[in-house]
Amino acid sequence: MKPVILICTLIFSLSLFGQEKLNNLQAPTSPASSILDLQPKVVLSPKTYQTLETALFSSFIQDFRPVIPNDFSLEFTPYWAKNHSLSLEDYLYPKSITDQFVRNLSVSLASTQNFKLGDSAQSNSLAFGWRTTFYFGNKNDREILNDFEKKSDDIRKVYNRITIQAEKTGDAIQEGRSDNDKKASFLLDMKPVIYNTLYRVYNDLDMAEAMTEKILLDCDTLPEIDTEDPFTFIDLFNTIVDRNLRGEVVFNEYKSYIKERQGLSFDLAYAGFLNFPSNKFEYAFMPRQSLWITPSYRFRGDYDFIVISGVLRYDWYHEDYYRKYFPDNIVFKNNLDYGLEIAARFRKISLEFEMAGRTSNSYVLAGVDLQGNDLYRKEHNSDFQYIGSVHYNLTDQIILSYNLGNRFELIQDQNSTLVSLLSLNFGFGAPDKNILDLQYK
Amino acid sequence: MCKPYRYNNLSYTVADDSDVYFTVEYLSDGNSGLTSVDVPGTLDPEIKNAGKVFIGKGKDLRGEATYVSSNIDNKVSQEDEIRVKYLINNEELVEHHNLKSEAERITVILKITFPRP
Numbered sequence A: 001m002k003p004v005i006l007i008c009t010l011i012f013s014l015s016l017f018g019q020e021k022l023n024n025l026q027a028p029t030s031p032a033s034s035i036l037d038l039q040p041k042v043v044l045s046p047k048t049y050q051t052l053e054t055a056l057f058s059s060f061i062q063d064f065r066p067v068i069p070n071d072f073s074l075e076f077t078p079y080w081a082k083n084h085s086l087s088l089e090d091y092l093y094p095k096s097i098t099d100q101f102v103r104n105l106s107v108s109l110a111s112t113q114n115f116k117l118g119d120s121a122q123s124n125s126l127a128f129g130w131r132t133t134f135y136f137g138n139k140n141d142r143e144i145l146n147d148f149e150k151k152s153d154d155i156r157k158v159y160n161r162i163t164i165q166a167e168k169t170g171d172a173i174q175e176g177r178s179d180n181d182k183k184a185s186f187l188l189d190m191k192p193v194i195y196n197t198l199y200r201v202y203n204d205l206d207m208a209e210a211m212t213e214k215i216l217l218d219c220d221t222l223p224e225i226d227t228e229d230p231f232t233f234i235d236l237f238n239t240i241v242d243r244n245l246r247g248e249v250v251f252n253e254y255k256s257y258i259k260e261r262q263g264l265s266f267d268l269a270y271a272g273f274l275n276f277p278s279n280k281f282e283y284a285f286m287p288r289q290s291l292w293i294t295p296s297y298r299f300r301g302d303y304d305f306i307v308i309s310g311v312l313r314y315d316w317y318h319e320d321y322y323r324k325y326f327p328d329n330i331v332f333k334n335n336l337d338y339g340l341e342i343a344a345r346f347r348k349i350s351l352e353f354e355m356a357g358r359t360s361n362s363y364v365l366a367g368v369d370l371q372g373n374d375l376y377r378k379e380h381n382s383d384f385q386y387i388g389s390v391h392y393n394l395t396d397q398i399i400l401s402y403n404l405g406n407r408f409e410l411i412q413d414q415n416s417t418l419v420s421l422l423s424l425n426f427g428f429g430a431p432d433k434n435i436l437d438l439q440y441k
Numbered sequence B: 001m002c003k004p005y006r007y008n009n010l011s012y013t014v015a016d017d018s019d020v021y022f023t024v025e026y027l028s029d030g031n032s033g034l035t036s037v038d039v040p041g042t043l044d045p046e047i048k049n050a051g052k053v054f055i056g057k058g059k060d061l062r063g064e065a066t067y068v069s070s071n072i073d074n075k076v077s078q079e080d081e082i083r084v085k086y087l088i089n090n091e092e093l094v095e096h097h098n099l100k101s102e103a104e105r106i107t108v109i110l111k112i113t114f115p116r117p
Helices: A031-035 A049-060 A088-092 A097-104 A139-174 A183-202 A205-221 A230-245 A247-259 A319-325
Strands: A005-008 A072-076 A106-116 A122-136 A263-276 A285-298 A306-317 A334-345 A349-368 A374-393 A398-406 A418-426 B003-011 B019-026 B031-038 B046-048 B051-057 B066-074 B081-088 B091-099 B105-113
Touching: A031 A106, A031 A122, A031 A263, A031 A285, A049 A072, A097 A122, A139 A183, A139 A230, A139 A247, A139 B031, A139 B046, A139 B066, A139 B105, A183 A205, A183 A230, A205 A230, A230 A247, A230 B003, A247 B105, A285 A319, A306 A319, B003 B091, B019 B031, B046 B051, B066 B081, B081 B105, B091 B105
Parallel strands: A005 A418, B003 B105
Antiparallel strands: A072 A106, A106 A122, A122 A263, A263 A285, A285 A306, A306 A334, A334 A349, A349 A374, A374 A398, A398 A418, B019 B051, B019 B081, B031 B046, B031 B066, B066 B105, B081 B091
């Protein structure tokens, strides 16, 4: 193995020739864009059937003629196109696998006019795909969600009761029926309401007293009440109450947890693409189809910084197409990628280790027997890579990365498989890596 | 911030002896919340998420206004709006709607009077 040491400002690239090797352990967010290797500037995400129709019509029809749009990507989640009055509980605990499949299903469409064939000729390509996720919660997950729900409910009980009393006082001030039209008297009037409500909900005298005092202290910064418009003051007062109750904090923590729940999840995705080598609709191939199965397990508690992911990807290639349009590439018909990633993410540093393998096979025509039957021989290839990475966030926009490991054999130089790569990655506010799967591109 | 949306001057005509039920219906997906009702007197029911509660006879709701504070949020990333309907005795009182890009945590405040027929 010859060492290759590179210092560059590009994200680690392992692009290979013809058939790409496994370089991403996740099922892609947009399978259609992924199979075309498209990184569109804009991903259309219509939320209703009407906006979907508009997006398709405006993109695929130009001057009243059908076209394959260039650099086009669209994601549509059919279930979320209309309301179902689905409760949060039903959302978090679907009753069946079918519910999960339908609710998490997203359909993707992508196209390009610049799909390069082996001789660098440009052609039109249209890709389609879908993706869904299955989640299997556990006892800990339910306990965490119940805890969030209890905290949220307690906050709402206190907040609602204080809000109602403040509204009553606000109406009375506006109608000239209240003596509490000065900030000091308003707060004096609210003090027992705050204290009693806190005590009734939390059953803790010290806590109720301390928080009441803190809320009143924070209200020192509020302006005087405008008797013509007391609700501007009341909205500011309610904001202080909410801040002390940690309403926003609990909401954000709860929301973040829902996005990354503890337990086992399976991402399932499929994509295929049509290529029109002569740019005529009547002459089309489906060169490649892919199926991803990505299980991952997220830990919580003391080990919540660890994520384990696996991947199983099956690629089917149209051999005749590749022989004709990519004659320099070695293509196998059936390809199975498999891999495992272990990631530990801390505040500034993240450590990742991935192992990935590929096994490919094809049946190649070897001749004809005496009876005139075709004879085939099986061609087989396999490869394996393992890479460890350390990422250090210098700032929110700059990440220093080091990768060390053994990568897949290159076609040009099979002995050069050692990877030792130091890179500095800059972020400029472009679409994030979760949207475009850029992390290993 | 928990953004307030006020609906004042709401009114529902009801006879003295009629039972009055207040209903919260979530229309958009994944809403979560608690609605507190403050009626004249000591009965101050609450509704967790969506549901229906008895808030008194028509005659019990005269005089002062009834206040409702509905603290709702939506944590579901696929949903882009909060849409809630409030009903009295199964008749629509008001429907609230806001985009989540405007606010993900809201308080809907209703001020309702119950005049005689």
